[in-house]
Amino acid sequence: MAVTPLAWQLTIGLIVALLLVDYFFHVRKAHVPSLREAALWTAAYVGIALLFGVAVLAYGGAELGTEYFAGYVTEKALSVDNVFVFLFILTRFKVPRQDQQKALLFGIVLSMIVRTAFILLGAALIESFAWVFSLFGLLLLVTAGQLFKPESVDGEKVDDFVVRMAHKVFRTTDYFDGDRMFTIRNGKRTLTPMLPVMVSLGCTDLLFAMDSIPAIFGLTQNVFIVFTATAFSLLGLRQLFFLIDGLLERLLYLGYGLAVILAFIGVKLILHALHENNVPFINDGAPVKVVEISTGQSLLVILAILVVTIYVSLRSPEGKAKTAVTVLRRHIAEYLELGAGADFAERERVYASLVAAELEVSGMDPKFKRVIRQPEKLWEQLAQAHRLHERDATIATT
Numbered sequence: 001m002a003v004t005p006l007a008w009q010l011t012i013g014l015i016v017a018l019l020l021v022d023y024f025f026h027v028r029k030a031h032v033p034s035l036r037e038a039a040l041w042t043a044a045y046v047g048i049a050l051l052f053g054v055a056v057l058a059y060g061g062a063e064l065g066t067e068y069f070a071g072y073v074t075e076k077a078l079s080v081d082n083v084f085v086f087l088f089i090l091t092r093f094k095v096p097r098q099d100q101q102k103a104l105l106f107g108i109v110l111s112m113i114v115r116t117a118f119i120l121l122g123a124a125l126i127e128s129f130a131w132v133f134s135l136f137g138l139l140l141l142v143t144a145g146q147l148f149k150p151e152s153v154d155g156e157k158v159d160d161f162v163v164r165m166a167h168k169v170f171r172t173t174d175y176f177d178g179d180r181m182f183t184i185r186n187g188k189r190t191l192t193p194m195l196p197v198m199v200s201l202g203c204t205d206l207l208f209a210m211d212s213i214p215a216i217f218g219l220t221q222n223v224f225i226v227f228t229a230t231a232f233s234l235l236g237l238r239q240l241f242f243l244i245d246g247l248l249e250r251l252l253y254l255g256y257g258l259a260v261i262l263a264f265i266g267v268k269l270i271l272h273a274l275h276e277n278n279v280p281f282i283n284d285g286a287p288v289k290v291v292e293i294s295t296g297q298s299l300l301v302i303l304a305i306l307v308v309t310i311y312v313s314l315r316s317p318e319g320k321a322k323t324a325v326t327v328l329r330r331h332i333a334e335y336l337e338l339g340a341g342a343d344f345a346e347r348e349r350v351y352a353s354l355v356a357a358e359l360e361v362s363g364m365d366p367k368f369k370r371v372i373r374q375p376e377k378l379w380e381q382l383a384q385a386h387r388l389h390e391r392d393a394t395i396a397t398t
Contacts, residue, residue, distance in 0.1 A: 003224040011224075015231050018048070019109060022238065027101045038243040045236025052232060056225070063295065067220035070299040071229030074219065074265070077306055078212045078258060079233050080251070082111075083241050086201060093197045096176060096337070103194060104238040107201025111209075114202065115230050118213045123223045133273035136214035140266030143211040147259035172196075211262060218265035218272075219298055252319035257309030261302055268293045321368035328357040329378065335385045344392065351389050358382065 026033070026041070033041075049072055057065025086107070090100050125132045172191045177183035181195040216226050274288040282288065313319050331354040338347055372378060 003222075008224070011228060014052075015112075015235065018045075018235055019105075022105060027105045027238075030098045030102070032098045033101070033239065033242045035243070038239045041239040042236055042243050045232075045239065049232035049235070052228065056228075064220075064222065064225060066295045066299060067222060068225050068229055070219045070295050070302065071216045071225055072233055073299065073306070074215055074261065074302055075212055075230050075233035077261065077302070078215065079237055079240075080244070080254060082237065083244065086241055089197065089200050093193055093200075095194075095197055097334075099176060099194070100241075101238060103197045103201060104241055106198040108234050108237055110198065110202025112231060112234055115209050115213060115234075116227065118209045119223065119226050119230065122213055122217055123221070123226070126217065126221055131273060133218075133269045136217060137266040137269030137273065139214050140211060140218070140262045140269065144259040144263035144266060147255050147262070214269070215262060215265050218269040219295055251310065252313045252316050252322065253309050254313060257305050260305050264301060264305075265298070268298060317365070318368055321364050324357065324360045324364060325372050325378075328354070328361050328382075331357050332378075332381050332385050335388070336381065347389070347392055351385075354382075354385060 053065060053068045053072060056068045086104060090103065095103055122132075122136075172193070175192070176194060177192050180192055181198075182189055183192050184190065212230070213226075216229060220226060220229075271290045271292060274282070274290045275292055331350060335347070335350045335354055338350065369375075
């Protein structure tokens with residue numbers, strides 16, 4: 001299907017409009033989204049993406065519609081990995097939770113720009129060189145292999161580089177001033193850590209674009225479909241962050257599921273490269289007769305892998321233990337962040353949640369307590385929260 005300039009303009013206009021709505025109606029005023037707000041807006045963005053897919057199905061036909069849905073599901077699943085690293089970066093920079101929305105939105109916009117450049121580059125390479133399919137396939141197989149290794153956060157090196165450059169080039173503060181990127185210190189305009197956070201979020205996405213873009217090109221070579229599936233998978237990622245960041249530890253086997261998906265698409269790309277072969281030293285430059293995997297088959301395989309992975313993760317006792325520890329950490333941090341002027345009733349509410357989470361962690365099977373990272377720090381912060389509560393209770397009763 002030849003996509004008209006008008007279709008491109010309307011689609012880009014819709015994406016820009018959604019980003020503006022996100023900023024002016026949600027991000028502009030700093031706040032922590034409630035679970036209900038995050039769930040409603042996540043559902044809204046997924047609904048918009050699905051309706052767009054229905055429109056592609058209606059106007060572009062079954063093949064193009066299937067390609068869009070396969071690409072969207074794959075990119076959405078891979079975007080959950082972004083949430084893991086986003087959480088790491090925001091925690092590492094100690095961004096106040098109420099100010100995280102703005103950093104996430106600008107990071108996502110930068111991610112869209114980076115991925116669009118990768119899409120255009122990938123499309124140009126595929127158009128000129130059929131062997132690029134093999135290169136993309138091998139890249140996905142290598143990435144899949146790395147996902148089976150012990151967890152490591154590649155965003156740390158990016159963060160360090162961004163922070164060093166910010167301190168070298170600009171006057172910077174070590175503290176946040178709300179969600180502002182600049183503040184006034186000693187009468188001079190000074191950069192806050194908010195801008196380096198945004199840049200880190202966007203630049204770290206380069207690591208994900210290296211596997212997500214080849215992955216979607218393994219499902220479709222239509223640039224319009226690649227662009228829209230990628231863009232709609234990123235839209236709503238901010239809301240998804242606040243919706244599932246407490247459940248991320250529960251998705252214990254998601255990384256393995258994503259590894260299998262990437263390996264599957266990598267094999268599909270290599271088979272397609274052999275089918276389209278024009279490399280002289282392979283079969284004398286003639287196409288190789290191999291089995292090709294259709295987009296419909298790919299969509300079914302990807303959905304099946306995700307369903308099995310999520311089901312096994314949610315049923316895992318170790319996943320439940322990780323979730324309990326994560327919830328306890330959040331309630332401790334929430335209580336310690338309450339300012340001196342916080343309402344006593346609010347302190348009691350947060351403290352009650354903290355105690356309930358502590359009881360759950362204390363009562364879990366001892367063999368699962370090994371999932372606790374930096375246990376000494378956790379118990380120290382917990383003791384600090386208890387001491388603060390005793391002090392506040394004493395002050396309230398005198």
